[in-house]
Amino acid sequence: MQNSFTEENYLKIIHNLSGREDLEVSTNALAESTATRAASVTDMLRKLADKGLIHYKKYQGVRLTEQGQKVALKVIRKHRLWEVFLVEKLGFGWDEVHDIAEELEHIPSDRLVERLDAFLDHPQFDPHGDPIPDAKGNMPVPDYMKLSDIAMGNKALMMGVLEHTTPFLQHLDRSGLTLGCEIEIKEVNEFDKSALIQINNQRTLFISQEVSKNVLVQRL
Amino acid sequence: MQNSFTEENYLKIIHNLSGREDLEVSTNALAESTATRAASVTDMLRKLADKGLIHYKKYQGVRLTEQGQKVALKVIRKHRLWEVFLVEKLGFGWDEVHDIAEELEHIPSDRLVERLDAFLDHPQFDPHGDPIPDAKGNMPVPDYMKLSDIAMGNKALMMGVLEHTTPFLQHLDRSGLTLGCEIEIKEVNEFDKSALIQINNQRTLFISQEVSKNVLVQRL
DNA sequence: AAAAAAATTTAGGCTAGTCTAAAAATGTAT
């Protein structure tokens, strides 16, 4: 049978919290991410377990089943394809599309997703640098580093972000930090890990660790 | 406050059943169109009336208020714009888009609708020939005739359809009846009102009254 | 190993939207 809007959101969030290592996800973590209370999460976990979408033993945390993984990846695929559509075709900024995609990701037609994918020329990454699962649910797992983990004197390419909130993305825009830009670490301050960086061999800029911890890069 | 998915569907259906003459809509008619029972409709009508979206007095039928009309037209605008997108940009057939648009019409962002409208070059009509309300809620009311009301010997242009179901639209496709085609009534059979027509001065075709009652035309 | 703290589940309850069955209002036909 069909999964509800709410069930899909739970599966997607379990997937995200579970990470590439497929860690167990706690009831409280889910309550926080879904903006509900732990008691409500427990109810939903029982339901998802009954449907065979998660492995769940009381007090033990949850993990997605094969089938739950498939559903989650499909929702993520739709979310990221719609984000590409909104940015590439409708001209939205990367800071404006998350909430809209949060709704569009639940539109159910498979034909729609596949035609949208073709219309967008089968994009590999969404506007935030996140990889887009293919129709079979395969998703490449690029292993980027956090900008905060790059040592002084090194260069790196900006490949993604860990935060998707509007204020953070707008802050990056104002700083001139966009996907693909080249960043050189000129100085790192010991006491607060703030850094002086140079972008595309041009202007230099101070950034806090708050920022550098949420920017994903590939070392050059 | 925000209107729910369900409330929006009720308002849209009331609008459609109410027609250009703004007739009262009965509880039973709504039950049929929403595929629910009359008792459920009564509950919803009380709620919509409380929100000021409909005029409702017990046992008297309903009509939209100014405000309800606005909401309904916005939903219809979104529905029809998404249908244009699906056909023009994604290559769907006109017989495949109704159900998908039925979901997309409830995505709430105003910015999204206006950007979509611009992306599509501000279309005036949807793939079924229905007019698209503008951002202010103005909708032209073209007064087409039913093909069944055109007399023998006359010619007309096909401008729209009254049925939007997949089987009906596919039947039109197979018959070569598409929006914009020229139709000449060659013969009308007295006993069952079936007709012999000629399309674009080329092939001739027999159609039942079932079909001709659901095709909208403009007399030439 | 017992006590305290934290996490989780259970119990009971709420709203939106639906249902069936019964009651009331309206409309129609003698």
Next chain:
DNA sequence: ATACATTTTTAGACTAGCCTAAATTTTTTT
């Protein structure tokens, strides 16, 4: 005008998804 038929509303109940408060289990500290 009265009776019958139809339409609509009310009454009471159900599910999904959420809540608070209390009970239980697990984890951490002493």
